[in-house]
Amino acid sequence: MRILRIWPTSLWTPSVFQMSRMAQNVYIFSGVVCYLLYYEYSYISSKRIAHYYSSKPQPHQFTILVRGIPVSSGSSCSETVEKFFTEYYPSTYLSHSVVRRTNKLQRLTSDAKKLYRRLVHLKSETNPQRRSIRDGFCGLFGHKVNVLDHYGKKLETLEDNVRMEQLSVAGKEVPAAFVSFKSRLGAAVALHIQQGTNPTEWVTERAPEPQDIHWPFFSSSFIKRWISKLLVVVAYAAVTILFLIPVVIVQGLTNLEQLETYFPFLESILSLTVVSEVITGYLPSLILQMFIAFVPPIMIMLSSVEGCISFSQIEKSACIKMLCFTIWNIFFANALSGTVLYRFDIFLDPKEIPGILADAVPAQLLIVYAPKYDTGGRFWPTVHNSTIFSLVLMHIIAIGIFGLKNLSLASSLIVPLPILTLLFNEYCRKRFLPIFEDYPLECLIKKDRQDQNDPTIAVFYNKLSTAYEDPALMPIRHPRSTDDHNSPLLQAGV
Amino acid sequence: MRILRIWPTSLWTPSVFQMSRMAQNVYIFSGVVCYLLYYEYSYISSKRIAHYYSSKPQPHQFTILVRGIPVSSGSSCSETVEKFFTEYYPSTYLSHSVVRRTNKLQRLTSDAKKLYRRLVHLKSETNPQRRSIRDGFCGLFGHKVNVLDHYGKKLETLEDNVRMEQLSVAGKEVPAAFVSFKSRLGAAVALHIQQGTNPTEWVTERAPEPQDIHWPFFSSSFIKRWISKLLVVVAYAAVTILFLIPVVIVQGLTNLEQLETYFPFLESILSLTVVSEVITGYLPSLILQMFIAFVPPIMIMLSSVEGCISFSQIEKSACIKMLCFTIWNIFFANALSGTVLYRFDIFLDPKEIPGILADAVPAQLLIVYAPKYDTGGRFWPTVHNSTIFSLVLMHIIAIGIFGLKNLSLASSLIVPLPILTLLFNEYCRKRFLPIFEDYPLECLIKKDRQDQNDPTIAVFYNKLSTAYEDPALMPIRHPRSTDDHNSPLLQAGV
Numbered sequence: 001m002r003i004l005r006i007w008p009t010s011l012w013t014p015s016v017f018q019m020s021r022m023a024q025n026v027y028i029f030s031g032v033v034c035y036l037l038y039y040e041y042s043y044i045s046s047k048r049i050a051h052y053y054s055s056k057p058q059p060h061q062f063t064i065l066v067r068g069i070p071v072s073s074g075s076s077c078s079e080t081v082e083k084f085f086t087e088y089y090p091s092t093y094l095s096h097s098v099v100r101r102t103n104k105l106q107r108l109t110s111d112a113k114k115l116y117r118r119l120v121h122l123k124s125e126t127n128p129q130r131r132s133i134r135d136g137f138c139g140l141f142g143h144k145v146n147v148l149d150h151y152g153k154k155l156e157t158l159e160d161n162v163r164m165e166q167l168s169v170a171g172k173e174v175p176a177a178f179v180s181f182k183s184r185l186g187a188a189v190a191l192h193i194q195q196g197t198n199p200t201e202w203v204t205e206r207a208p209e210p211q212d213i214h215w216p217f218f219s220s221s222f223i224k225r226w227i228s229k230l231l232v233v234v235a236y237a238a239v240t241i242l243f244l245i246p247v248v249i250v251q252g253l254t255n256l257e258q259l260e261t262y263f264p265f266l267e268s269i270l271s272l273t274v275v276s277e278v279i280t281g282y283l284p285s286l287i288l289q290m291f292i293a294f295v296p297p298i299m300i301m302l303s304s305v306e307g308c309i310s311f312s313q314i315e316k317s318a319c320i321k322m323l324c325f326t327i328w329n330i331f332f333a334n335a336l337s338g339t340v341l342y343r344f345d346i347f348l349d350p351k352e353i354p355g356i357l358a359d360a361v362p363a364q365l366l367i368v369y370a371p372k373y374d375t376g377g378r379f380w381p382t383v384h385n386s387t388i389f390s391l392v393l394m395h396i397i398a399i400g401i402f403g404l405k406n407l408s409l410a411s412s413l414i415v416p417l418p419i420l421t422l423l424f425n426e427y428c429r430k431r432f433l434p435i436f437e438d439y440p441l442e443c444l445i446k447k448d449r450q451d452q453n454d455p456t457i458a459v460f461y462n463k464l465s466t467a468y469e470d471p472a473l474m475p476i477r478h479p480r481s482t483d484d485h486n487s488p489l490l491q492a493g494v
Numbered sequence: 495m496r497i498l499r500i501w502p503t504s505l506w507t508p509s510v511f512q513m514s515r516m517a518q519n520v521y522i523f524s525g526v527v528c529y530l531l532y533y534e535y536s537y538i539s540s541k542r543i544a545h546y547y548s549s550k551p552q553p554h555q556f557t558i559l560v561r562g563i564p565v566s567s568g569s570s571c572s573e574t575v576e577k578f579f580t581e582y583y584p585s586t587y588l589s590h591s592v593v594r595r596t597n598k599l600q601r602l603t604s605d606a607k608k609l610y611r612r613l614v615h616l617k618s619e620t621n622p623q624r625r626s627i628r629d630g631f632c633g634l635f636g637h638k639v640n641v642l643d644h645y646g647k648k649l650e651t652l653e654d655n656v657r658m659e660q661l662s663v664a665g666k667e668v669p670a671a672f673v674s675f676k677s678r679l680g681a682a683v684a685l686h687i688q689q690g691t692n693p694t695e696w697v698t699e700r701a702p703e704p705q706d707i708h709w710p711f712f713s714s715s716f717i718k719r720w721i722s723k724l725l726v727v728v729a730y731a732a733v734t735i736l737f738l739i740p741v742v743i744v745q746g747l748t749n750l751e752q753l754e755t756y757f758p759f760l761e762s763i764l765s766l767t768v769v770s771e772v773i774t775g776y777l778p779s780l781i782l783q784m785f786i787a788f789v790p791p792i793m794i795m796l797s798s799v800e801g802c803i804s805f806s807q808i809e810k811s812a813c814i815k816m817l818c819f820t821i822w823n824i825f826f827a828n829a830l831s832g833t834v835l836y837r838f839d840i841f842l843d844p845k846e847i848p849g850i851l852a853d854a855v856p857a858q859l860l861i862v863y864a865p866k867y868d869t870g871g872r873f874w875p876t877v878h879n880s881t882i883f884s885l886v887l888m889h890i891i892a893i894g895i896f897g898l899k900n901l902s903l904a905s906s907l908i909v910p911l912p913i914l915t916l917l918f919n920e921y922c923r924k925r926f927l928p929i930f931e932d933y934p935l936e937c938l939i940k941k942d943r944q945d946q947n948d949p950t951i952a953v954f955y956n957k958l959s960t961a962y963e964d965p966a967l968m969p970i971r972h973p974r975s976t977d978d979h980n981s982p983l984l985q986a987g988v
Contacts, residue, residue: 049691088935088936088939188687189683189687189935190935192686192687193682193683193686193932193934193935193938194928194929194932194934194935195934195935195936196934196936197543197929197934197936197937198925199924199925199926199927199928199929199934200924200925226921226924230917430693430694431692431693431694432693433693434688434693435688435691435693438687438688440687440688440689440690440691440693441582441683441684441687441688441689442582442689442690442691443691444687445582
């Protein structure tokens with residue numbers, strides 16, 4: 001009804017020709033977007049394959065993560081893995097690292113690391129006063145002691161604790177292991193074919209890069225992870241829907257008259273121009289921004305509880321959550337405030353399209369990130385899907401708006417468009433998506449054959465067999481000599 | 495409103511206790527069904543694995559179907575397949591059979607087969623009169639000729655045509671081939687890992703048993719099959735919805751009063767007890783049965799157009815179509831006639847449940863079929879899913895009916911039940927479904943190792959390399975001597 005009020009249909013009744021022109025514009029726009037999407041998908045696919053061919057042997061290409069290892073009471077997890085893979089992959093199996101519960105150890109090593117940094121900092125201090133503290137209550141009373149000795153002793157105790165915990169951790173096996181193979185094909189076979197007769201045992205998945213692993217997740221079992229995944233879905237839905245509350249409040253703040261009706265005592269204050277400008281202009285966006293700022297950390301928290309095994313997976317999952325959240329909330333916020341019309345009016349006046357695009361495009365949906373993890377272009381399908389979703393949403397809104405404006409011909413002419421777009425997406429899924437899920441056998445074997453002629457492959461295999469050791473389990477050694485200021489802080493792995 | 499008329503709420507207002515008892519009955523029933531489903535799924539899974547372990551080497555365990563072979567202009571399809579698989583599977587590749595366009599050849603061989611049967615039948619004929627016909631118009635005029643000679647010449651001509659067509663068919667290659675491997679693992683690797691960099695090329699799928707292949711399907715291309723699949727979905731939806739028309743007509747026939755109003759001249763005839771009994775009692779079920787009898791052949795026709803590669807796939811697909819059709823139509827027919835209430839009244843009077851079940855169960859939800867194709871229990875997931883669907887449908891109807899009867903507590907107590915049932919189904923999908931999709935690596939390797947010690951495996955490999963030849967391409971030879979009455983009709987492959 002609101003839309004009709006903005007633009008009464010009685011003022012202008014478009015001809016059949018004009019209506020088909022409007023529909024035609026939507027078709028042209030969608031066609032161009034689909035063409036660009038296809039071209040881009042094809043281009044990024046070829047880049048992904050080229051990137052793989054040019055890559056050096058990397059641990060994660062040869063390694064899989066195995067979960068749900070069925071440990072029998074007589075043997076350890078490590079023995080079970082060794083037995084299974086030497087039996088079924090005699091020619092390609094290389095080594096494995098069983099995952100251990102190291103939450104406590106991780107805390108201890110991180111404390112030791114912090115203390116050592118402080119110590120190094122103090123050693124570089126030239127003022128002798130600062131090198132001593134009192135050993136009493138809050139460092140205020142008691143004898144003066146040399147702070148270097150004090151921290152040195154504390155660090156020694158911590159290191160002893162770390163060593164003791166490292167010993168005790170050896171028994172705290174989680175039924176999960178990183179299994180490395182001598183060839184990429186070996187890893188791919190183990191990844192793609194169900195291993196044991198019980199599909200919840202020997203569950204295999206791609207291993208992340210060693211430095212990308214999110215170690216704490218491993219403590220939980222299959223059923224625990226399943227439940228926490230479910231809870232995360234529920235929590236995510238709750239956050240997404242509950243976010244409408246601040247949006248509605250913000251919408252309320254822009255309406256001063258209503259505020260005055262509910263809180264009559266505010267009338268005198270609200271009549272001041274400054275106050276009303278702050279409340280209607282600044283406060284709503286402040287509150288909204290404040291709430292929006294809370295959302296990404298919440299999404300990252302939800303994703304890390306979900307059972308992701310690597311930081312890159314957590315980030316990807318949080319990004320997708322954030323994307324859905326933004327689409328849902330911005331669409332709703334827009335729908336509530338009616339501004340959704342803005343973008344669709346361009347179809348009613350086709351001559352303005354180039355002008356509007358010329359304004360809008362350089363103003364941006366261009367931010368450059370430094371890559372932390374190399375996904376090899378695996379994020380593209382998400383971008384593609386989001387664009388397809390936006391296109392279909394646009395079609396549906398266009399159908400609705402043309403319908404509301406009594407442009408029924410234009411409206412019904414657009415009906416086949418979302419169906420065609422979804423069929424196009426289905427074709428793209430078949431044509432390109434598998435490339436982004438895994439590398440084809442052709443590539444795997446070609447790379448494996450390259451390695452056979454590579455003289456450094458033996459060195460790589462050596463590195464590979466220790467690449468997936470938990471860094472918390474590495475021997476800890478902090479050099480004590482004062483000459484060691486410029487040596488690395490932690491000798492290995494931390 | 496109709497339901498309220500049958501059972502006015504004013505007559506009985508159930509207490510909170512009674513309402514929770516009703517809900518409790520639905521919970522107990524669903525719980526028992528889920529327990530039985532879980533037990534059955536687990537039992538059939540173990541049977542499936544045991545059946546696999548006890549099976550002899552069979553061609554379809556070692557063979558895959560490859561489609562979308564990228565034939566370059568210089569070489570034939572057969573050469574391309576040979577080159578690809580000898581390069582990437584040097585140790586496990588055994589042989590291949592390229593599929594050829596044999597529609598015409600199949601028609602010719604089937605004609606020759608029929609003619610030969612007729613000839614054999616005539617040879618066994620003792621009456622010499624019947625061994626001669628006239629060679630003129632419709633066999634009525636012209637010279638009398640020996641019918642044996644006549645048919646013999648005709649058969650010779652046909653056989654010559656078959657041989658010529660066999661020669662010309664050699665060039666009519668379809669870009670598809672059955673590729674056989676020396677081990678089950680080799681076939682599994684080729685099946686599960688994407689082969690080429692373009693996912694629409696070298697598409698692999700499981701090969702059916704050789705005698706189960708539906709050869710005519712191969713003539714169509716990827717895009718043709720995709721379109722025909724789409725058309726089948728539309729046709730299926732149309733058939734399913736249009737079937738409501740006879741259902742509505744049948745519903746009309748049971749209402750004599752309405753018939754008399756529309757056709758007043760029938761009043762005198764309808765007043766006869768015999769006529770009214772036939773019309774209301776016999777005619778509706780006759781019409782409905784007649785229409786229902788048409789449905790399975792229609793479904794089989796739709797499934798064979800769909801592009802299934804084997805008869806068993808056609809039957810499975812037709813069965814699933816029939817199942818959905820029946821559920822949809824029976825549910826609607828029931829909903830229209832209001833009899834859906836019958837089954838749910840049992841929850842309102844829990845004491846009758848055992849009695850009703852005791853009556854209903856032995857009356858059946860037991861038909862034994864002779865197995866034509868060995869699916870190894872692969873149909874069970876369909877049965878499981880249908881049962882889950884029925885359970886959830888029951889919950890939704892129960893929520894609706896309890897709501898209509900103002901038993902709002904009972905209604906809302908049941909709300910979590912469909913969600914729990916779907917979660918249970920999700921767990922079963924994770925726990926059992928992969929076993930029905932493919933055999934695990936453990937089984938494959940154990941079976942492969944058994945074969946290595948089997949002295950007959952060389953003979954099996956020999957058989958395997960010709961198992962997937964199109965029967966239409968086999969040499970045709972019909973023995974002519976009159977002593978050959980008891981020899982097989984066609985020497986090879988037909």
